[in-house]
Amino acid sequence: MKIAVSGKGGVGKTLIAGGLAYAFSKKGLKTIAIDADPSPNLALTLGLSPEEANKILPISENKALIEQILDIQAFIASPLRWMTLFTIFLSKPLLA
Ligand SMILES: Nc1ncnc2c1ncn2[C@@H]1O[C@H](COP(=O)(O)OP(=O)(O)O)[C@@H](O)[C@H]1O
Ligand SMILES: [Mg+2]
Numbered sequence: 001m002k003i004a005v006s007g008k009g010g011v012g013k014t015l016i017a018g019g020l021a022y023a024f025s026k027k028g029l030k031t032i033a034i035d036a037d038p039s040p041n042l043a044l045t046l047g048l049s050p051e052e053a054n055k056i057l058p059i060s061e062n063k064a065l066i067e068q069i070l071d072i073q074a075f076i077a078s079p080l081r082w083m084t085l086f087t088i089f090l091s092k093p094l095l096a
Contacts (some may be wrong), residue, residue, distance in 0.1 A: 018045035 005013045005021065014037070021033035035042035043053035058088065075081055 014042050016044050018042055022046065 001019075007013055014035070017033065017035075021031050024063045025031040033046065035041055040056075043056055044050065
């Protein structure tokens with residue numbers, strides 16, 4: 001299930017998103033809460049301290065993650081890697 005909350009500022013979107021994320025995680029559901037607001041405050045709504053919230057790095061500034069994604073894209077795009085994987089797959093018996 002994916003839920004996106006959008007609309008006018010200051011009407012309680014973050015409060016509701018935070019409440020839903022908290023309730024889902026309390027129920028044991030794997031929950032990812034994404035704050036795409038240019039001035040994010042979901043972390044504070046969820047109860048993180050300002051020090052903890054300040055440690056959160058926006059995805060656009062997370063160079064390590066971006067490089068990892070570019071590596072994966074390069075891996076997927078590389079025909080040589082696909083041929084290698086295919087060769088490995090063919091060399092393994094399907095049933096032991
Ligand atoms: N139902 C409510 N009753 C009282 N205060 C609220 C309610 N919903 C939100 N607020 C308060 O209003 C402010 C803006 O809410 P927020 O969820 O950040 O709005 P949005 O994300 O839509 O901009 C926050 O300080 C929040 O605590
Ligand atoms: Mg908000």
